[in-house]
């Protein structure tokens with residue numbers, strides 16, 4: 001959907017019409033320039049200056065009712081008495097950014113007079129407004145600085161992604177094939193709580209209901225999609241018979257088409273599988289799930305619906321760029337170069353790939369199906385985040401770790417899966433210690449295109465706890481934070 005954001009300045013009529021004309025001109029010029037900057041991923045919609053309680057209430061109500069509006073940006077150009085904002089702010093249901101800026105960058109020292117002071121008093125008015133937001137306990141992003149500055153525009157752009165995450169969250173619909181993997185704990189959770197907090201729909205289906213759709217895919221459709229795979233990806237036979245190899249790939253093509261048909265007919269945008277409960281499927285969905293993730297579907301393995309929903313939210317926030325499901329697998333513990341190798345049995349999203357993508361067909365050591373076809377590649381290097389949501393019993397906690405993806409020191413020719421190799425911040429030793437103390441799970445929602453700040457702001461907007469593990473980590477402080485949160489988030 002083409003989301004947009006409402007922008008309005010707050011003021012009052014104390015300084016006369018000439019002043020209000022200037023307020024309007026300034027706000028309009030600001031919106032025009034911000035839209036023209038090319039730095040914002042979504043359009044700002046200029047709205048008339050807000051002066052009265054009724055007008056402010058109408059502004060937020062219209063934002064609530066407009067499906068395309070993902071949030072509001074407000075700025076107090078002059079002094080805007082904040083009691084007039086109470087009714088509107090209490091009704092506001094979409095994310096709010098408070099832009100603390102002013103029209104002029106420099107003070108006009110030689111010409112400044114009281115008229116100028118009265119007209120341009122954001123420093124004053126934005127404090128009055130900020131007090132009311134804080135008094136009402138409304139989460140919001142406060143961005144300070146001149147509106148023409150790149151860093152200010154970048155922060156607005158980053159918040160827009162967070163706001164999209166808030167809006168998109170209410171539209172997440174997860175289709176689960178079967179239940180969680182037996183005996184596993186960290187992928188469990190309270191689906192009523194996630195419906196209340198995030199608006200997530202999480203439905204279970206018997207695997208064979210979906211298998212019916214896979215079985216109904218025609219040979220022609222399978223042939224066409226397999227041809228597409230063969231033209232798009234490198235084929236790594238590795239000694240396997242060419243025809244037998246293609247037959248294995250065709251099974252995944254049937255799964256991709258059948259699954260997508262089942263999901264789209266029912267409005268699902270995320271999916272969960274379980275290798276131990278595949279019904280009549282001939283293979284664990286590998287390549288098929290990788291392709292569905294690439295199309296924007298959320299995914300979690302072994303029944304992990306929380307991660308599937310979170311991957312979907314993060315894909316919406318990033319415009320489906322550089323975001324995938326992952327699992328912490330195995331460590332390199334050589335002093336000075338500690339890192340963790342990330343992968344899964346098969347299901348890593350190609351939006352994180354660097355370079356060529358190949359198809360391999362290899363045995364799976366788990367489950368009881370034939371050798372699945374999968375896409376293999378290595379991931380890009382660079383900064384990213386890994387996120388886990390766990391259910392603490394009565395409440396949800398988000399754990400966000402800044403990570404740095406590194407090149408693997410040596411090739412891993414025997415590994416038939418897509419991998420990432422990263423150093424958690426501040427380093428593997430302390431990062432993993434904090435992650436484990438926080439109860440972070442073994443599956444993560446991963447993205448190159450989001451920051452820990454954005455995810456923390458998302459959690460704040462959703463009303464859940466978030467713990468960030470970054471370069472500033474101090475384990476003792478981190479433990480204290482968890483103790484305090486234990487009390488703050490208890491209901």
Ligand code: MN
Pocket residue numbers: 301302327344443
């Ligand atoms: Mn797993």
